[in-house]
Ligand SMILES: O=C(O)C(=O)[C@@H](O)CO
């Protein structure tokens with residue numbers, strides 16, 4: 001069965017962020033991911049990981065002015081210096097947390113600009129980041145995101161992401177394949193897993209039910225089937241990464257709501273015995 005990481009930006013909203021590590025471990029998770037670590041000292045986060053026997057498997061580089069609506073800087077001409085400084089900060093956290101992956105958000109296409117005009121900046125920024133990250137054994141991830149959640153996001157499709165990864169040309173630049181976004185934008189999810197996972201260019205998966213981004217057993221995707229596809233293909237190609245549980249629990253911040261909603265995970269585990 002695939003290995004699952006709890007996304008602490010979305011799961012366990014009834015707890016303060018630092019207390020979500022313990023909640024995830026209590027539910028049997030052995031790994032976590034989240035959006036941004038930067039409000040906390042690396043040593044505090046490392047202590048939470050250690051105390052709860054957890055691995056950090058992914059977080060995001062600083063995205064620019066998040067509260068002002070920015071969603072990454074990688075595609076933005078004129079922001080290269082800020083991008084580099086932000087990525088250097090991410091690498092310091094990755095080192096302290098022994099985290100092998102950093103997601104670099106692409107950014108929004110500015111009004112009046114054609115997507116194609118941004119491509120050279122994006123490729124140059126991510127190539128630079130991948131080379132820096134390679135020195136400490138870290139992969140840099142690119143994630144296609146749907147434009148219902150993030151209108152004007154630069155990167156939306158798996159084929160576009162894989163084309164860019166090819167052009168970037170660094171072995172540690174990979175795609176973060178979020179099946180929730182993939183279903184919303186393009187569908188045909190199982191065939192896309194079969195197409196892309198064997199290329200060695202998928203660094204990480206994320207999951208959520210579609211359309212409401214709740215538990216994977218809510219909505220139109222059949223995750224029992226998709227997990228069996230990931231299992232089959234990863235055994236054939238030797239992929240041994242993680243699947244991030246990046247969803248908003250249907251019970252919201254109700255105490256115990258995330259844990260109660262993990263029935264899909266208990267069933268997935270039971271199905272492999
Ligand atoms: O929204 C997602 O999906 C993510 O994985 C985030 O890292 C970016 O918003």
Ligand SMILES: [Mg+2]
Nearest residue numbers: 143178206246
């Ligand atoms: Mg995602």
